[in-house]
Every structure is written in structure tokens, then in C-alpha cells.
Amino acid sequence: MSNTERPLSPHLSIYRWPITMALSILHRATGVAMALGLIVLAAWLMSAAAGAAHYDQFAALMSTLIGRLLLIGLSFSFFFHLANGVRHLVWDTGRGFEKHQANASAWFVLLLAIGSTVAYWMML
Amino acid sequence: MVCVTARHRFDGCVLDDAVNSATGHFIAQRVTAIALVLLGLWFAFSLATTTDFSHAEVAAEIRRPVNLGLLLLLTVTMTYHSYLGVQVVIEDYVHGARVHKASLIFSRMAHLAVAVVTIYAAVKIGMGA
Numbered sequence: 001m002s003n004t005e006r007p008l009s010p011h012l013s014i015y016r017w018p019i020t021m022a023l024s025i026l027h028r029a030t031g032v033a034m035a036l037g038l039i040v041l042a043a044w045l046m047s048a049a050a051g052a053a054h055y056d057q058f059a060a061l062m063s064t065l066i067g068r069l070l071l072i073g074l075s076f077s078f079f080f081h082l083a084n085g086v087r088h089l090v091w092d093t094g095r096g097f098e099k100h101q102a103n104a105s106a107w108f109v110l111l112l113a114i115g116s117t118v119a120y121w122m123m124l
Numbered sequence: 125m126v127c128v129t130a131r132h133r134f135d136g137c138v139l140d141d142a143v144n145s146a147t148g149h150f151i152a153q154r155v156t157a158i159a160l161v162l163l164g165l166w167f168a169f170s171l172a173t174t175t176d177f178s179h180a181e182v183a184a185e186i187r188r189p190v191n192l193g194l195l196l197l198l199t200v201t202m203t204y205h206s207y208l209g210v211q212v213v214i215e216d217y218v219h220g221a222r223v224h225k226a227s228l229i230f231s232r233m234a235h236l237a238v239a240v241v242t243i244y245a246a247v248k249i250g251m252g253a
Binding site for chain 2: 028031032034035038039041042045046048049051052055056059075078082085086088089092120123124
């Protein structure tokens with residue numbers, strides 16, 4: 001009577017991700033992205049320290065489409081990791097663990113990060 | 125951590141400091157996180173109020189003592205926080221004792237290199253590069 005087609009649960013390919021699970025993974029992903037982004041920060045400062053000619057080369061690189069996408073990605077990572085990090089700090093005080101609270105704060109943090117990123121680039 | 129027992133050796137006393145104790149790691153991660161909320165927002169705000177991102181403008185901004193001080197504080201705190209976070213990711217996902225330890229050592233050296241490079245560059249700009 002065993003059905004070999006039946007997937008094991010929670011099978012990631014069919015499992016509907018709760019928003020809280022997605023954000024937990026996104027927190028790590030954005031953290032690792034920014035760890036790699038430290039190289040961009042170091043390159044920016046090194047080019048500035050090396051003088052205007054080197055700095056202009058770096059600035060030109062960052063003005064390309066790939067450079068822009070990199071910076072937009074890093075800025076979203078920053079805003080998301082910042083907002084979700086504060087969410088974690090609130091959790092550290094023992095608050096906000098109810099399922100409806102965690103779901104609400106998840107959506108709030110995600111929309112805040114997206115909104116901040118859009119607003120930031122419109123302001124720059 | 126001193127490498128006195130087999131357990132200590134297993135835990136990796138080669139990376140010998142407070143970060144190896146779970147409580148120290150937990151506290152350091154949160155203290156740097158709180159500092160980075162403020163320093164990060166300062167940095168984002170500073171970039172947002174920069175007008176043309178020319179070398180002259182950026183160098184002049186970094187040369188201001190308050191900005192140089194905050195920039196150094198930011199890069200050191202951020203690099204340390206990053207090191208702590210990447211350590212957790214390696215501990216969770218990189219298995220096999222040798223690769224695990226090699227990854228931790230590589231991460232430590234890479235973060236140290238970033239810290240040295242950014243401090244050197246920022247101070248050099250601050251002194252008038």
C-alpha cells in the first residue's frame with residue numbers, strides 16, 4: 001500500500017515557505033553578500049587613497065550596469081539586514097515570538113527594506 | 125582558550141580568543157549589531173548627502189576628523205561583525221574537520237586583511253592623499 005510518489009515532508013521543492021523561514025535565510029544571504037561587499041568598500045577606499053586617477057577608474061567601474069546592480073544589491077542587503085537585525089534584537093528581549101507577530105514583523109521588515117532601497121536610490 | 129584537553133583541541137584552540145566561547149560570541153555579535161545600527165545609518169546618510177562622488181569631495185569629507193573617526197569605527201566594527209557572522213555560517217554549512225578549520229582560518233585572515241586595508245586607506249586619505 002506504500003505510495004513511493006508521496007514526497008517526504010517538509011520536502012523543500014514542494015514545501016510552501018513560510019515568510020519567516022524565507023527571511024531567516026535572506027538574513028544570512030544578505031549578511032554573506034555584505035561580507036563579500038567589504039571587498040568593494042576596501043577597493044573604494046584604496047582607490048581614493050591612491051589618488052584621483054585610480055578613484056575615477058573605480059567610479060567608472062561602479063557606473064557600469066553590473067557595478068550599479070552590485071551597489072543596488074548591496075544597499076538592499078544593508079537595509080534588509082539592518083531592519084531584520086533590529087527584529088532579531090527585539091526577539092532577544094523575549095518579545096514578538098507569537099506566530100501572528102512574527103509574520104507581521106516579517107512582512108513589515110521586508111517591505112521596509114524594499115521601500116528604503118527604492119527611496120535611497122531615488123534620493124542619490 | 126588554552127589547548128589543554130582533547131576537547132579543547134577538538135573545539136579548535138587554534139582560533140584562540142573570546143570568540144570561541146559561545147557566550148562571548150553571542151554578546152559580541154549583539155554589541156557590534158547595535159553599534160552598526162547607528163554607524164550604518166550614519167554611513168548611508170553620509171553617502172546620500174554626497175553630491176557628485178568626485179575624488180575631491182569624497183577625500184575632503186573623509187579628511188574631516190569626525191568623519192574619519194566614524195569611518196574607522198564603522199569599518200572595524202563591521203569587519204568584526206562580519207567575521208562573527210561568517211563564522212556561524214561556516215560552522216553550520218561547512219563540514220569535514222579539515223575544510224571546516226581551513227575555512228575558519230581563511231575567513232579570519234580575509235577579514236583581518238580587509239580591516240588592515242581599510243584602516244590604512246582611510247588614514248592615508250585622512251592625512252591628505
